[in-house]
Amino acid sequence: MDIASGKKEKITSMTGSNDVSLAPNEKYIAVLHSYSNKPWELYLQPTKAGAKPQQITFKAQSNEFKSYPWRDPEVITFTASDGAKVYTRVYKPTNPHPNKPAVLFVHGAGYLQNAHKWWSSYFREYMFNNLLADNGYYVMDIDYRGSAGYGRDWRTGIYRHMGGKDLSDHVDAVKYMVDNYGINPNHVGLYGGSYGGFMALMAMFTKPDVFSAGAALRPVTDWANYNHGYTSNILNEPYADSLAYYRSSPIYFAKGLKGDLLICHGMVDVNVHFQDAVKLSQRLIELGKDSWELAGYPMEDHAFTEPSSWTDEYKRIFKLFERVLKK
Structure with missing residues (x-):
């Protein structure tokens, strides 16, 4: 200027x-x-x-990286059930599977933004989404309620209820895919880590007729166990707002599980402690649920460091979706 x-x-x-x-x-x-x-x-x-x-x-960009035609996911919007405009990335398969399966990737952090046009910090998930699309899946990655970059009302949309509007945004995303891409509503899965893992649990437990398969990676299962500085800004404190913690914690809704659930968690996680996965496992056992499994990673923290661990985790997620969403 x-x-x-x-x-x-x-x-x-x-x-x-x-x-x-x-x-x-x-x-x-x-x-x-x-x-x-x-x-x-x-x-x-x-x-x-x-x-x-x-x-x-x-x-x-190595020669190996450049040899693959990485997708340029389209950034679009859809209208949520309450009239809000939701931004999302879409990965479309060149050859959709006959069963028209779909997967939602749920980004972590809650406050993060991922529906944009630059290289994502979730580069592994970006590459995995390409793999899913190669195998006939439609994939969406939405900036659900609470994500950064959309103003105060969006950021505070999850106040006192995590797994409320942020989850309904994902349910609305499924409806959009059914209406616009013809996906099969009986063949929808989702996966995500940390907050995304928490969301996968809430989806599988409270919306079991929408999501048939879910992979919850290093998920929070009870917010009363988690970082006070983060959680208290959203849910207040357990002794002062027990209702907010109850309706936001997946462990209280585990009875609703119908589909197939995979839980992956590093055993030396200093962010979301492994105790969350252990507590949920015990609850699922007590409820007599048998369509779930837990993969523990003895040497891994919240963000994995060993390539073998990342490979194992994504192989398990892929096998889950192939087994459940294409049958």
Whole structure:
């Protein structure tokens, strides 16, 4: 922008995310750029309108990575049952399976944003979603209620009820896929880690007629066990708002399980403690449920570090969906 006239000129033109640093002489900008299917790389560009950026690093894309046609997921919106507009990424299969199965990936953190056009921090899930689409699944990844970037009302939409509007957004996403892509409503699964794992449990326990299979990875099962600084901002405190904790904790709704559930949890998790998975396992045993399994990872924390653990986890998720959603 020219300070004297106020006239603005657009300098950057690459779609996606552009993290810009200005050179001391102000003649060049360095742009750290990524796109939905292209990892972060560094570009150099003169600071004048119409100048073309020149890519100067190529470290992120190996020949093996470039040999695969990574999908550019479409970012669309659908209308939730309460009239809210929900943003989502969509991965469409080139050859849909005859049973028209679908999977929802539920991002973690609660407050995070993932329906965008740059390289996701969930790059493993991005690649897994491509694998699912290759095998005939429709996949959606929504910025449900509570996600970042959509204003105060969106962020506070889960106040005193996690697994409320954030879950109904996923139910509405299934309806959208049924109406627009013709997916089979009896062949829908979901998976996610941390908050996404919690959401997978709430979906399987409280919406068992919508979701036939779910993979809950490192999930919170009882919010009274979790980080006070995070949870108290949303649910207040257990002694002061026991109703909020009750209706937001999956362990109290485990009786509703009908479909097939996979739980994966690192045994040295210092974020969501392994005790959550143990407590839920005992509850499922007491209820006589037999359509679930727990995979414990003895050497893993909240975010896995060993490639063998990641491989094992995603093989289990894929086998679950193949067995349940395509039958």
